[in-house]
Amino acid sequence: MTSSSTTTISLEETLKSILPEGKLDGKLPPVHLWNPEHSADIGMEIRADGAWWHDGSRINRERLVKLFSRILRKDEDGQTWLVTPYEKVIVKVEDAPFLAVRVDRVGEPGRDQTLAFLTNLDDITLAGPEAPVRVETDPDTGEPSPYVLVRGRLEAKLTRAAFYELVEMAEPSPEDPDILGVWSQGRFFPIGPAA
Incomplete structure (x- = not known):
């Protein structure tokens, strides 16, 4: 540098x-x-x-x-x-450059819904194929760290409140009922185990 x-x-x-x-x-x-x-x-x-x-x-x-x-x-x-x-x-x-402080559902719940995330800096990102949601789990503590892509390679980490909102929208995976996740723009994003 x-x-x-x-x-x-x-x-x-x-x-x-x-x-x-x-x-x-x-x-x-x-x-x-x-x-x-x-x-x-x-x-x-x-x-x-x-x-x-x-x-x-x-x-x-x-x-x-x-x-x-x-x-x-x-x-x-x-x-x-x-x-x-x-x-x-x-x-x-230190972690992610943005925080996702809110998530809203647009459309009917399920496959046809779109999830809109609002960041702490007023960016809005619509989860989908171009803006995936991902959850990393700490192998020692089991603590989830959820993220959504905002733009480029820049992600927002979901606040605890936003993650709880996301969990409320979760449903079983169409491929594995033991995995919960959310739909947005026709894409299913796993967020954690059902149990």
């Missing part, structure tokens, strides 16, 4: 890249197309509770966090970055 003392992320240039029209609700910038030469480590991190930190201090300005989340990218090697056309900054992610 390299950093140049003469190249730093300019707030003005960054804001123009992130918000060409100056509005948070516009299209996301094409971070997947940006491959800047310069990179830096400035102590950015996203902790397991969804809090963003910079150089040991929590970033409490929600609008700034939402701005940064728009230029977040996770590469194939697992590294997560804040990316602009000019420079990229590594972000250490």
Whole structure:
């Protein structure tokens, strides 16, 4: 990783890249197309509770966090970055960069339903073939860790409340009645054992 003392992320240039029209609700910038030469480590991190930190201090300005989340990218090697056309900054992610704080069902329960997840940063993702739900289980404690893909390779970890909502919607797998899961956009996602 390299950093140049003469190249730093300019707030003005960054804001123009992130918000060409100056509005948070516009299209996301094409971070997947940006491959800047310069990179830096400035102590950015996203902790397991969804809090963003910079150089040991929590970033409490929600609008700034939402701005940064728009230029977040996770590469194939697992590294997560804040990316602009000019420079990229590594972000250490303790668990997942987003939290899914709510899940809503659209449509009739079962195969035809769509599950919509709302993140802590107001992203909405519709679970389905392009945005799978997955659950990892800790082999020692048996504790489930549920996730849904938000965009690119960036996932949201479901909060306990959102996971309980998901469990309420669960039904037996069509292939194995001992496995519970949920349907969304015609895809069945296992979430755990029935017992």
